[in-house]
């Protein structure tokens with residue numbers, strides 16, 4: 001089961017099997033586990049159709 005992580009620097013939300021040290025978006029060492037609210041935000045974002 002994949003976990004959801006958040007970056008404290010740029011607020012990027014992403015899922016990984018393991019917690020990475022660096023944010024895949026901005027590269028800062030500010031990754032932490034996402035809160036319940038952030039997990040829901042991430043799930044909602046996945047349902048939305050992508051904007052072109």
Ligand SMILES: [Zn+2]
Pocket residue numbers: 007008009010011012023024025026027028
């Ligand atoms: Zn970041």
